[in-house]
Amino acid sequence: MNRIASLLAFPIARIKSPSLFLWLLISYITIVTLLVSFILYSVFFYRGHIKEEVITYNNLNLKNTIDSYEGKISLIENSILSFSMNDKIAALDKPNFDYAAGSKLIDELQMYLSNQSLYLENMIIYFQKSNVTIEKSRGADADVMFQRYYSSKDYSYEFWKSQFDNLYVTRILPASTFSEYEYLNKKVSTQLIPIVIKNQTNPSVLIIAFADARKMFEAFHQSITNEFYIVDDVQRPYFSSGGADETFPAFDRNSSFVKHGNNYYFYKKGDTSRLTYVNVIPDDTISQMKWNINFVLLLALAVVISILAAFLFSVQFNRPVKQLVLAIQQLTTGFPWQKHSSIKEFAIIQDKVRHLLDSNFDISQNLEEKNSLLRHYAYINQLKNIRGNASYLTDLIKSNQPYRVVLFKLTFRPQLLEEIADDEERATLFIRAYIDKILTEKYPDSLTLQLESDQLLSVIYSGDAELSLEDTLDGLKEVLELDQAYCFSTIAVSARYERQEEFKVSFEQVKSLLQHRKFGSDNQVLWESADSKLANYYLMPAQEEELNASLTSGNEGQLIQFVKRELAAIRKKEAGEHEVRSFVSCIVDRAKRAFIVNQLDIELLQTMQTRLAHCHTFEELELVFEEWLPRLTDLIKSKKEKKDHITSFVFDYLEQHYAHDITLDMMADKLNITRSYLSTYFREKTGTYFVDYVNLIRVSRAKELLSRSDVKIGDAAARVGYQNINSFNRMFKKFTGVTPSEFRKVERA
Known part of the structure; x- marks a missing residue:
């Protein structure tokens, strides 16, 4: 019975354990299904939102158009009313018209109409008592003016004459085309909107301003189409952008748009003119996306091709795996088989190879421990000297073989340091053992030593295997990436050298290459061909003004927006570690100055700076900034409410006059207090001596000059207020840790 059960168990196991081919095919089809589902979900989800956004956009466009029109109409009416108060107009309002005085009024009309911002093409002043009209270039009887010079099919001489009988102050008339007749020829002017003004102090004078409708439309109209109308309450057209009338649907005062036929009508009434402005938008630009037969066919074709490709790839991948399984089974016949993987082919490989790997590992482990001890004792004395002076390694370089120097810089994550109790050196020692094992297998004469708690140095005698070095280092990088969550590395590779005395050059070369690492938490290999120019953020x-304003006012939103925008720009151009750290330092320096100005304890800032030092990706930087910047701005805002008069005056004055000769006595005189009182008060309030703060500002400005241009060091010192170059060098090194020439060398490296 047991034998029968065992014979039945194997086929059942084969059924329950699907083959690699089936696993692959199911996995690929699952991916295709998820992608198609996401595409369909996106189409259904966004098609409804697009219409809402487009409607909001068109409402905003119409609002901006109305604000421009209404503001300009109000300006024109007020301006003409002011002009109507001219004494010359009242003086000319007589039965016998004074043409000499009328000529002077024409001059004033020309000057008034020269204001292009009013969009007035002309203005006619109609005197009822004398039946005379004047405009910017002539005077004439009213019937001549309106029948010959400003003739319109909509506005006759009788129409204008009848306006004296109507009671109103201002009136906007529908736009019309006005023509000027010269002999038998007819000259057509542009489309004009008449605006009529009647001053109650001179009821027998009518002022007609002609606004250029086309210019106003081109200047004020905002829409995705050019179909624009102005109508009154009964939908009588006052202006049409196309010149043709349109039949409008009924407008609901509780809505801002209505759909009629194939168009959307966006409308709103102006507060000043009480006219209704209408934008006509075709339905095609607003309606939801409709299913397109081409889209459906393309999606179906993509699904079919994807499934076919999944099938073919699964077959191609499964074929060599089956051959490998057969070979391993023949090689390891006699060993018991216990399935661990859910894929039967992988389960066989795992079980059959395990014995070989375990045996090989035990042997290799034993040999490695012995070799590691021997190499360690052989180089322990040199290692002590290396940490003080790397040139001692010259004695280890073989004079008859070409070599390369490889420097490994390890960066440990905080979670790993917590697990190993901050013992970086012990963690580095394990990594050194692995690297040494791999390199000595490839290059037997090579050696690997630990320079610092986070640095390893390898000397590789590549010889004929020079071409395989890149593959070897890439293999090391891939293995180190397995522990990327705890540690990542930068691998700097020097050029190829042959003489012992060139070792110092090669060592300096790899140290310099480390500075060219791209920002991120990935493992990177840097070769001697790397760009020698180090970018610095400034x-x-x-x-500068935006950042300082945000910090000074404690504007949290503006400050976070600035930091995110700058991080996005740096990330887009794939900046190096040096430039990103320069940006972080810039933000911290400005924040520190803001804390000093507001007399705040910088302990919180130091904590943020420590957190930023452990950020190795842009996402981590953004999270830390989003967490800490609001806390900094809250402190600044709370402190601004308790602004100190003396320190605020000192800070503001130094920001504006840091390049001048500034002394404590001078500042005390400006504040009308004693020198000793100002010194003590400033120290108690800011935690910083007055002289140190002056030098801090000057050195910060000097760094910007040395970063941005090729200004000489002496000129930079003079520009920020140092007349003595020795004093400048001393203060620069005190606040930055390096001399101006060393700082410039890094910037130009």
């Missing part, structure tokens, strides 16, 4: 004047 603020443009506008950015």
